[in-house]
Amino acid sequence: MVQKTTKTEPGRSARGRGRPRSYDPETALRSATETFWRGGFSGTSLDDIAAATGMNKPSLYAAFGDKHALYLEVLSRYWQLAFASMREALAEDLPLDEALMRVYDGAMAIYFSGAGPAQGCFVVGTAVTEALEDREIRDSLAAGIRTFDAGFETRFRRAREQGELKKEADPAALAVLATAMMHTIAIRARAGIPRAELRELASKAVEVICG
Amino acid sequence: MVQKTTKTEPGRSARGRGRPRSYDPETALRSATETFWRGGFSGTSLDDIAAATGMNKPSLYAAFGDKHALYLEVLSRYWQLAFASMREALAEDLPLDEALMRVYDGAMAIYFSGAGPAQGCFVVGTAVTEALEDREIRDSLAAGIRTFDAGFETRFRRAREQGELKKEADPAALAVLATAMMHTIAIRARAGIPRAELRELASKAVEVICG
DNA sequence: TGATTTTTGTACCGCATCGAACAAATATAG
DNA sequence: CTATATTTGTTCGATGCGGTACAAAAATCA
Numbered sequence: 001m002v003q004k005t006t007k008t009e010p011g012r013s014a015r016g017r018g019r020p021r022s023y024d025p026e027t028a029l030r031s032a033t034e035t036f037w038r039g040g041f042s043g044t045s046l047d048d049i050a051a052a053t054g055m056n057k058p059s060l061y062a063a064f065g066d067k068h069a070l071y072l073e074v075l076s077r078y079w080q081l082a083f084a085s086m087r088e089a090l091a092e093d094l095p096l097d098e099a100l101m102r103v104y105d106g107a108m109a110i111y112f113s114g115a116g117p118a119q120g121c122f123v124v125g126t127a128v129t130e131a132l133e134d135r136e137i138r139d140s141l142a143a144g145i146r147t148f149d150a151g152f153e154t155r156f157r158r159a160r161e162q163g164e165l166k167k168e169a170d171p172a173a174l175a176v177l178a179t180a181m182m183h184t185i186a187i188r189a190r191a192g193i194p195r196a197e198l199r200e201l202a203s204k205a206v207e208v209i210c211g
Numbered sequence: 212m213v214q215k216t217t218k219t220e221p222g223r224s225a226r227g228r229g230r231p232r233s234y235d236p237e238t239a240l241r242s243a244t245e246t247f248w249r250g251g252f253s254g255t256s257l258d259d260i261a262a263a264t265g266m267n268k269p270s271l272y273a274a275f276g277d278k279h280a281l282y283l284e285v286l287s288r289y290w291q292l293a294f295a296s297m298r299e300a301l302a303e304d305l306p307l308d309e310a311l312m313r314v315y316d317g318a319m320a321i322y323f324s325g326a327g328p329a330q331g332c333f334v335v336g337t338a339v340t341e342a343l344e345d346r347e348i349r350d351s352l353a354a355g356i357r358t359f360d361a362g363f364e365t366r367f368r369r370a371r372e373q374g375e376l377k378k379e380a381d382p383a384a385l386a387v388l389a390t391a392m393m394h395t396i397a398i399r400a401r402a403g404i405p406r407a408e409l410r411e412l413a414s415k416a417v418e419v420i421c422g
Numbered sequence: 423t424g425a426t427t428t429t430t431g432t433a434c435c436g437c438a439t440c441g442a443a444c445a446a447a448t449a450t451a452g
Numbered sequence: 453c454t455a456t457a458t459t460t461g462t463t464c465g466a467t468g469c470g471g472t473a474c475a476a477a478a479a480t481c482a
Contacts, residue, residue: 018428019478040340043253046470056431057471067470119343124398129251129340131401132330142402173415176395177388180416183398184391187335190342191353204384205391209419229458230448257440267461272441 025063028053032064033074037119040126041071041137072136078122079144085110086148090155096164097210099155100178104202107182111189118195121186145179152178166211174209181205236274239264243275244285248330251337252282252348283347289333290355296321297359301366307375308421310366311389315413318393322400329406332397356390363389377422385420392416 031052036044046067050057064070089102112118119125123144131138152175159165165174185198242263247255257278261268275281300313323329330336334355342349363386370376376385396409 016428017426017480019430021429038343040251040253042251043340043344045468047468058432058473059430061471062429117343120339124335125340125343128331128398128401129254129336131403132249132328132336133254138401138403141398142404145399145402170415170419173412173419176412177392177416177419180391180395181388184387184394187339187352187394188356190339190349191356192342192349193353201384201387204381205388208381208384208388227458228450228456230460232459256438258438268441269443269462270460273459278440 023053023055028055029074029077032070033078034114036071036074036126037122041130075127075140082110083147086151090151096159097206100206100209101203104185107185108195108198111186112195117192118189120190124183124186125190148179149175177209234264234266239266240285240288243281244289245325247282247285247337248333252341286338286351294358297362301362307370308417311417311420312414315396318396319406319409322397323406328403329400331401335394335397336401359390360386388420
């Protein structure tokens with residue numbers, strides 16, 4: 001380890017003796033997320049993040065480690081958010097087509113959650129670029145996609161068993177198409193396509209997927 | 212214009228009086244493409260490009276303008292390549308499923324064309340990140356996607372007329388799904404998924420799309 | 423109160439970045 | 453051969469970058 005100072009893990013408030021921190025780590029992470037979301041990893045400087053969070057660079061460094069570690073933390077939290085959104089949508093006992101639309105509506109709620117123009121998907125907008133030269137980001141990307149595929153596949157399998165899909169339907173193939181639809185929505189959102197149009201596309205795609 | 216020197220358009224060899232250029236513009240553009248493809252726009256420096264092309268920065272600047280203009284040129288050429296690949300695949304008079312697989316095989320031939328690991332799609336890997344804050348890139352992205360949608364839709368419409376698809380099939384919806392499948396392949400390639408596995412996914416998806 | 427501990431904020435370092443200035447080099451035109 | 457036009461290659465400058473050193477600030481413990 002490089003640091004030999006007496007301190008606990010980064011980000012954990014020891015709640016002990018020292019000067020209290022003047023920022024909320026959760027809020028700071030959300031601000032950092034927004035900043036990376038807009039500019040990407042390479043396109044965002046630590047000064048940008050410092051300005052967005054209101055923190056200064058040494059505090060950032062002490063709290064979250066270097067820029068790369070901070071990005072990985074933000075990426076991991078985004079995945080958790082995305083997984084949770086999908087699980088919620090699929091948890092309710094809705095007809096297949098409605099359940100799928102819930103998933104896409106949940107995704108778009110995230111893609112359009114910022115203040116300015118639609119940011120699209122954080123992963124598609126920032127991680128995909130870095131994945132090629134960064135093994136940790138690449139592995140996170142691959143794992144996240146597999147999780148989405150698996151979530152859809154489970155739902156399609158159930159749908160087939162319950163007669164919502166034809167017997168000869170291929171749940172794995174349909175799952176990849178469902179994930180693909182998320183990806184294209186994410187890309188199109190970043191390309192400036194309006195939300196209503198994306199919802200239209202999603203709706204048509206759901207019709208096709210559900211046969 | 213900023214420059215007032217006596218010269219013709221950038222990149223055009225006047226074939227006139229001066230010292231001849233010691234590089235081939237086409238080759239240089241290809242090298243620049245590879246460099247941006249790997250590192251993204253923000254993640255690639257002019258020095259990286261100078262090293263890759265063997266040119267020095269003033270020559271780069273004189274030939275292609277600044278980094279942004281060079282990127283736009285590279286992006287535009289990539290689109291032309293992608294469009295051509297798709298047109299070729301759909302031009303031959305093949306059955307629908309085979310034609311679609313030709314498109315995806317053509318795309319993967321591009322995504323895996325580099326020396327090292329798969330770079331995926333140049334657009335998905337580099338333009339999507341910048342699109343949010345760069346109107347020219349965003350517009351190019353939106354226009355390119357529309358072109359792909361339209362290309363697929365035309366083919367699906369013909370397929371429906373010729374009885375390869377059911378009468379009630381929706382060519383526009385199928386086209387979006389076909390484009391979506393390209394997008395997910397591009398993303399997965401960058402995530403390190405091997406080519407054989409991607410081809411499997413594409414094949415299954417084609418089955419679903421063709422009904 | 424005084425010692426201790428932790429965070430803050432300023433200032434800074436070394437390096438990379440984009441872009442430009444400028445002279446040397448190399449061609450053609452007359 | 454001389455003048456002109458264009459490209460090359462070195463060098464430079466101003467700024468931005470990620471990351472850090474260090475002292476002041478603000479809390480708790482004794």
